[in-house]
Amino acid sequence: MNKLVVSLIASAAVFGAQAQLINGAGSSFDYPAFTKWFEAYGAKDAAVHFNYQSIGSGGGQQQLLKETVDFGASDAPMTDENMAKAPGKILHIPVVAGGVTITYNLPGSPKLKLDSDVIANIYMGNIKNWNDAKIAALNPGVSLPDLAVVPVHRSDGSGTTFIFSDYLSAVNPAWQDTVGKGTAVKWPAGVGLGAKGSEGLAGQVKQLPGAIGYVELAYADKNQMAYADVKNAAGNFISPAPDSVSAALATAKIAADFRFSMVNAPGEKAYPIAGPSWVLVYQQQKNAENGKKLVAFLKWAVTDGQKLSPALDYAPLPEAIQQQELQLLDTIKY
Amino acid sequence: MTAHNHHWRKAKNGLMQSLTCVCAVLVILPLLLVFFQLVARGASSLNWAFFTQLPKPAGEAGGGMANAIAGTFVLMLLASTLGVPVGVLGGVFLSEYSHRHLNWWIRFGADVINGVPSITWGMVVYALMVLPMKGFSLLAGAVVLGLMMIPLIMRTTEEVLQLVPTGYREAALALGIAQWRVISQIVLRTALKGIITGVMLALARVGGETAPLLFTAFGNAYWTHRLTEPVAALPLQIFNYAISPYDDWHRQAWAGALVLILLVSSINVCVRVLTRDRFAKRGS
Amino acid sequence: MSNPNQGKSDVSPWGDRAFKGLTLMMALSVFVLIVLIGYELAHGSAKAMRLFGWHFLTSSDWDPVNEKFGAVPFIFGTLASSLIGLMIAVPLSIATAVYLTELAPLWIRQPLTIFIELLAAVPSVILGLWGIYVMVPWLRVHLFPFLQHTLGFLPFFQGPIYGPSVLAGGIIVAIMILPIITSVSREILRSVPGLQREAAYALGATRWEVTRIAVLSYAKKGLFGAVILGLGRALGETMAVTMVIGNSPQIAKSLFAPGYTLASVVANEFSEATTDTYLSALFEVGLVLLGVTVLVNALAQLLLKTFAGPGVKPQS
Numbered sequence: 001m002n003k004l005v006v007s008l009i010a011s012a013a014v015f016g017a018q019a020q021l022i023n024g025a026g027s028s029f030d031y032p033a034f035t036k037w038f039e040a041y042g043a044k045d046a047a048v049h050f051n052y053q054s055i056g057s058g059g060g061q062q063q064l065l066k067e068t069v070d071f072g073a074s075d076a077p078m079t080d081e082n083m084a085k086a087p088g089k090i091l092h093i094p095v096v097a098g099g100v101t102i103t104y105n106l107p108g109s110p111k112l113k114l115d116s117d118v119i120a121n122i123y124m125g126n127i128k129n130w131n132d133a134k135i136a137a138l139n140p141g142v143s144l145p146d147l148a149v150v151p152v153h154r155s156d157g158s159g160t161t162f163i164f165s166d167y168l169s170a171v172n173p174a175w176q177d178t179v180g181k182g183t184a185v186k187w188p189a190g191v192g193l194g195a196k197g198s199e200g201l202a203g204q205v206k207q208l209p210g211a212i213g214y215v216e217l218a219y220a221d222k223n224q225m226a227y228a229d230v231k232n233a234a235g236n237f238i239s240p241a242p243d244s245v246s247a248a249l250a251t252a253k254i255a256a257d258f259r260f261s262m263v264n265a266p267g268e269k270a271y272p273i274a275g276p277s278w279v280l281v282y283q284q285q286k287n288a289e290n291g292k293k294l295v296a297f298l299k300w301a302v303t304d305g306q307k308l309s310p311a312l313d314y315a316p317l318p319e320a321i322q323q324q325e326l327q328l329l330d331t332i333k334y
Numbered sequence: 335m336t337a338h339n340h341h342w343r344k345a346k347n348g349l350m351q352s353l354t355c356v357c358a359v360l361v362i363l364p365l366l367l368v369f370f371q372l373v374a375r376g377a378s379s380l381n382w383a384f385f386t387q388l389p390k391p392a393g394e395a396g397g398g399m400a401n402a403i404a405g406t407f408v409l410m411l412l413a414s415t416l417g418v419p420v421g422v423l424g425g426v427f428l429s430e431y432s433h434r435h436l437n438w439w440i441r442f443g444a445d446v447i448n449g450v451p452s453i454t455w456g457m458v459v460y461a462l463m464v465l466p467m468k469g470f471s472l473l474a475g476a477v478v479l480g481l482m483m484i485p486l487i488m489r490t491t492e493e494v495l496q497l498v499p500t501g502y503r504e505a506a507l508a509l510g511i512a513q514w515r516v517i518s519q520i521v522l523r524t525a526l527k528g529i530i531t532g533v534m535l536a537l538a539r540v541g542g543e544t545a546p547l548l549f550t551a552f553g554n555a556y557w558t559h560r561l562t563e564p565v566a567a568l569p570l571q572i573f574n575y576a577i578s579p580y581d582d583w584h585r586q587a588w589a590g591a592l593v594l595i596l597l598v599s600s601i602n603v604c605v606r607v608l609t610r611d612r613f614a615k616r617g618s
Numbered sequence: 619m620s621n622p623n624q625g626k627s628d629v630s631p632w633g634d635r636a637f638k639g640l641t642l643m644m645a646l647s648v649f650v651l652i653v654l655i656g657y658e659l660a661h662g663s664a665k666a667m668r669l670f671g672w673h674f675l676t677s678s679d680w681d682p683v684n685e686k687f688g689a690v691p692f693i694f695g696t697l698a699s700s701l702i703g704l705m706i707a708v709p710l711s712i713a714t715a716v717y718l719t720e721l722a723p724l725w726i727r728q729p730l731t732i733f734i735e736l737l738a739a740v741p742s743v744i745l746g747l748w749g750i751y752v753m754v755p756w757l758r759v760h761l762f763p764f765l766q767h768t769l770g771f772l773p774f775f776q777g778p779i780y781g782p783s784v785l786a787g788g789i790i791v792a793i794m795i796l797p798i799i800t801s802v803s804r805e806i807l808r809s810v811p812g813l814q815r816e817a818a819y820a821l822g823a824t825r826w827e828v829t830r831i832a833v834l835s836y837a838k839k840g841l842f843g844a845v846i847l848g849l850g851r852a853l854g855e856t857m858a859v860t861m862v863i864g865n866s867p868q869i870a871k872s873l874f875a876p877g878y879t880l881a882s883v884v885a886n887e888f889s890e891a892t893t894d895t896y897l898s899a900l901f902e903v904g905l906v907l908l909g910v911t912v913l914v915n916a917l918a919q920l921l922l923k924t925f926a927g928p929g930v931k932p933q934s
């Protein structure tokens with residue numbers, strides 16, 4: 001009898017006050033932004049809750065295609081194939097632009113300068129030690145330890161991987177031929193470790209001396225991890241920051257449907273490894289109530305929400321783009 | 335010489351006794367190490383906030399696992415509504431109605447299913463429920479755990495029923511009571527304590543499962559209000575926090591793990607206490 | 619007094635039949651579950667099976683970009699971590715079971731058994747958590763360099779040391795299967811008839827000799843069954859292994875190299891597979907895992923049943 005009473009109370013707690021629940025899944029790139037936005041938006045509209053699980057961009061796309069979530073979030077644009085397979089038209093709504101840092105775990109956490117050649121070769125297994133000549137050449141004043149380089153990559157389908165591999169494909173023909181770009185790629189065999197989620201990758205790099213990984217700026221800063229200045233197309237070594245990502249965004253070519261890439265952008269001050277992250281939604285919403293709440297949130301996120309971006313280490317979207325997105329959001333039917 | 339041989343055999347006896355004792359200590363060593371770490375790293379985080387608050391945004395300190403703890407309880411409760419009736423009644427069949435070959439195959443099947451990896455269950459229920467229902471849900475999570483409980487409960491129920499003396503059944507039947515009544519009102523009632531302990535063991539087992547929930551319950555940052563919404567669960571939350579880079583989440587993962595292991599261990603200890611007389615009869 | 623035959627006419631046969639039918643249906647659910655699991659996995663793998671055929675089991679290519687999938691690295695990782703786990707766990711477990719049933723002083727037997735059953739109850743994710751933050755760093759700093767230093771002439775112990783590795787996976791599998799092999803072995807040893815022991819004692823054997831001659835050789839088949847049961851459990855172990863094995867689909871001679879198991883790749887990549895082929899390949903990985911574990915478990919159950927009869931309990 002007592003067991004019954006206790007369980008009834010427990011279930012009542014769980015099935016407590018009613019609020020609309022909107023489910024999303026996908027990128028861990030913008031996970032910190034989403035959670036902050038959900039909290040801030042909760043002050044505006046307490047009747048809706050957003051439940052977001054960061055299972056990786058690939059997961060976000062997949063679950064949206066299967067219609068098991070209301071929206072997906074991805075740092076890789078959906079391929080034409082997948083869009084053709086979808087049960088409805090899918091819109092790409094950029095919500096953040098962020099930089100992917102090259103983070104590493106070295107004693108003393110020195111500030112390193114790296115370029116595309118070095119990074120590609122590390123991940124292809126050609127550079128095996130931190131005191132390699134190529135790394136030393138870029139960092140004359142720094143004493144590099146005799147420590148094995150352990151490149152860590154994402155073991156799940158990741159938009160961060162997409163941005164990183166997109167960059168390496170753009171700047172390194174060998175990489176383009178052997179590995180290519182994608183949310184999950186065939187990493188050169190025997191090189192480094194895999195970790196699940198940005199959380200997992202950052203965690204792994206933090207744990208392992210000599211490790212190097214690619215993780216969004218937000219994660220690196222939040223965890224006080226050291227990251228490198230990367231040489232951009234103009235030849236300057238740029239530090240990843242909201243400003244340098246904005247510089248990249250300013251010079252990037254933006255397609256009408258918002259599926260664009262901004263790696264290796266031409267600007268003087270542009271950070272080369274950066275990309276937008278999109279919210280993916282169906283143009284025709286199945287659930288009118290959920291749809292309306294979702295669109296209201298998105299409209300807020302791409303305008304007022306952007307004010308929160310720099311504090312979270314993302315580059316805010318420029319005004320012009322914000323307006324275009326509002327127009328796109330208006331085309332959503334319920 | 336006989337005497338020489340005798341000393342050597344005695345020495346060997348002593349040696350083997352010590353060696354196997356050392357092995358036994360090594361076997362329980364991981365448990366002690368794990369439990370020690372859980373308490374050392376998790377106990378300090380078990381405050382009121384931990385048990386009553388929802389998770390905070392990524393990277394911010396504070397917040398708790400209230401929804402995950404409640405979620406685990408609700409999942410176990412709902413899973414039982416599927417696992418217990420099917421398992422108990424199935425165990426009744428195996429014990430009370432004797433068909434040599436059929437029963438052998440059913441037992442064999444149940445034991446083999448007990449060995450199916452839990453992640454496989456997750457994939458099956460994902461294809462079976464999450465895709466058609468177009469959503470992750472508490473219901474899917476409960477179903478996968480409930481299905482996992484069925485073979486466990488079936489076998490323990492059968493065992494327990496076998497311990498009820500045949501004399502009870504024969505006396506009742508001799509009085510003219512229908513067989514189904516004999517089973518349900520006399521045999522089951524006698525074995526009730528054993529059946530309950532079997533159910534509790536199954537609950538302890540599925541309550542700690544993570545893999546099947548990855549693709550069914552999905553996880554939730556808030557309270558779950560409908561069966562069709564995703565739900566947070568303690569093992570899932572621990573996993574997500576453990577692989578994160580945030581120190582605060584690590585701290586909470588340890589605390590959550592401590593709560594989970596206390597929950598699971600106390601169920602097991604309860605079971606031991608309840609079946610004390612049974613063990614005493616069996617001998618050591 | 620009422621006529622004792624009077625009650626009989628109240629007993630309608632359909633009550634009995636209905637109840638029996640109900641319980642039969644519930645018992646048959648076991649077969650329904652087996653069919654269900656097999657069907658869903660086969661259905662999900664259909665596309666991959668059509669595309670890759672037997673290559674799936676011979677190719678080491680796991681390439682989501684070009685949609686080429688081969689399961690060999692995962693089969694290797696699963697087998698390697700399971701075998702390492704067995705090699706560590708089996709001697710310890712059987713020795714412990716022997717200690718518990720034959721050699722230990724009586725007062726220690728019950729508490730020790732309780733401890734071991736508590737270890738069995740530790741959820742995999744908690745062991746994985748301990749694995750990442752306590753065990754792996756310790757291995758990386760202490761045990762692995764020591765092994766490399768002393769046994770480095772063997773190819774197994776050469777190569778760079780990261781921490782997360784096939785060996786770490788094997789050790790954690792060992793910890794997870796210790797309780798089940800110990801418990802089942804204990805049941806097997808206990809079921810050896812007392813007559814066997816008494817006969818040996820009568821001949822003047824010491825305690826250990828009784829164990830060796832009368833008990834262990836008698837129980838060989840059952841103990842083997844216990845070991846196979848442990849193997850079955852090891853093959854399917856997911857969470858703890860995923861957290862310490864390094865998640866890298868490769869086949870390497872070095873035990874310090876990271877690896878990937880069948881269960882881990884499904885856990886990591888299932889909800890994120892971006893194409894139908896990818897998802898189907900993962901279903902096929904699940905099917906391979908299911909096939910292997912079912913075969914091993916069936917073998918274990920046969921061995922145990924033909925040795926000990928229906929008295930051996932299923933262990934959690």
